Amino acid sequence: MAKNKYISSVFHYSRKLTSERVSSYSLLIYHMKKMIPSHHNQLENSAVRLMPLSVFHEKQADIHRDDHYMFIIQRKGEFVLEVDFNMIKLEGPSLCFVGPGQIHQYIDQKDNEGWFLFVEAGSISEPYRETLDIQQWLHQSVSIKANDLLFDLLLLLEKTEKDTTVYSSSIETSLADAAIGIIISRISKEPTLRFSHQGQKYRITRQFKKLISDHFKNTRQVQQYAQLLTITPLYLNEVVKEVTGYPASFWIQQKIIWEAKRLLVYTTMDVKQIAFELGYEDPVYFSRFFKKVTGTTALVFRSKNHDLSHHHH
Numbered sequence: 001m002a003k004n005k006y007i008s009s010v011f012h013y014s015r016k017l018t019s020e021r022v023s024s025y026s027l028l029i030y031h032m033k034k035m036i037p038s039h040h041n042q043l044e045n046s047a048v049r050l051m052p053l054s055v056f057h058e059k060q061a062d063i064h065r066d067d068h069y070m071f072i073i074q075r076k077g078e079f080v081l082e083v084d085f086n087m088i089k090l091e092g093p094s095l096c097f098v099g100p101g102q103i104h105q106y107i108d109q110k111d112n113e114g115w116f117l118f119v120e121a122g123s124i125s126e127p128y129r130e131t132l133d134i135q136q137w138l139h140q141s142v143s144i145k146a147n148d149l150l151f152d153l154l155l156l157l158e159k160t161e162k163d164t165t166v167y168s169s170s171i172e173t174s175l176a177d178a179a180i181g182i183i184i185s186r187i188s189k190e191p192t193l194r195f196s197h198q199g200q201k202y203r204i205t206r207q208f209k210k211l212i213s214d215h216f217k218n219t220r221q222v223q224q225y226a227q228l229l230t231i232t233p234l235y236l237n238e239v240v241k242e243v244t245g246y247p248a249s250f251w252i253q254q255k256i257i258w259e260a261k262r263l264l265v266y267t268t269m270d271v272k273q274i275a276f277e278l279g280y281e282d283p284v285y286f287s288r289f290f291k292k293v294t295g296t297t298a299l300v301f302r303s304k305n306h307d308l309s310h311h312h313h
């Protein structure tokens with residue numbers, strides 16, 4: 001709670017200094033990151049690490065973020081986790097992924113078998129990373145068949161890790177790369193993979209999502225992003241919808257809402273302050289926007305997620 005009060009006081013001070021608005025927000029995010037622990041040690045200086053799901057235990061249940069990709073490949077049983085305020089339930093043979101920086105928490109695990117596959121971001125090929133980035137928030141989990149080829153591949157990777165006659169880490173990396181390729185084809189169910197070969201539409205979508213991250217506080221119109229990309233708004237919408245299944249406006253809204261949710265849960269700022277921090281001069285308009293997109297008011301969302309900000313820090 002002391003940290004939350006400190007963040008609030010940082011805001012009140014910076015409110016007087018409107019020219020420092022950007023740096024005050026950076027400071028806020030810095031302190032939020034300190035409150036949400038980052039796990040950096042799971043890879044133990046290797047590019048790939050495979051661990052059985054049975055390593056899960058209570059002390060790992062705290063909310064956290066990682067600096068690498070995490071894939072959960074389940075053969076049987078149940079696994080429940082929350083990723084960026086969305087509940088994901090894996091039942092039976094299934095898989096999911098969590099990207100670097102995504103806030104997540106293990107909720108429950110029951111009679112399950114399978115693996116955690118941790119892979120550092122730099123070890124995943126660019127086309128694969130792009131596909132995972134596009135799928136993030138959309139399709140992060142999927143059910144698969146009990147005899148999926150992926151299980152054979154992970155058994156092979158597990159044996160390779162234990163085999164003392166295999167000295168080259170590049171063999172493990174190659175097997176992990178093959179596994180990620182299969183995971184991506186299962187999660188994306190084929191359509192988006194076409195664009196990694198076509199190239200341009202995929203590239204535009206990636207650039208668009210990057211621009212949103214950089215400019216969402218002062219750029220909220222599809223037309224403005226189209227201008228930055230030197231294409232027409234119509235074409236931007238068409239491309240983004242073809243690649244992701246959702247129009248460009250959806251992604252702009254999602255970014256604003258996700259940042260608002262983080263501020264609601266991990267700071268004591270009121271809705272008016274949050275609206276101001278996210279570039280809205282009219283708090284009433286912001287409140288209406290939040291309710292329209294999420295189906296609930298900002299205050300109801302905060303009270304429902306009250307436990308996250310108090311039990312884990």
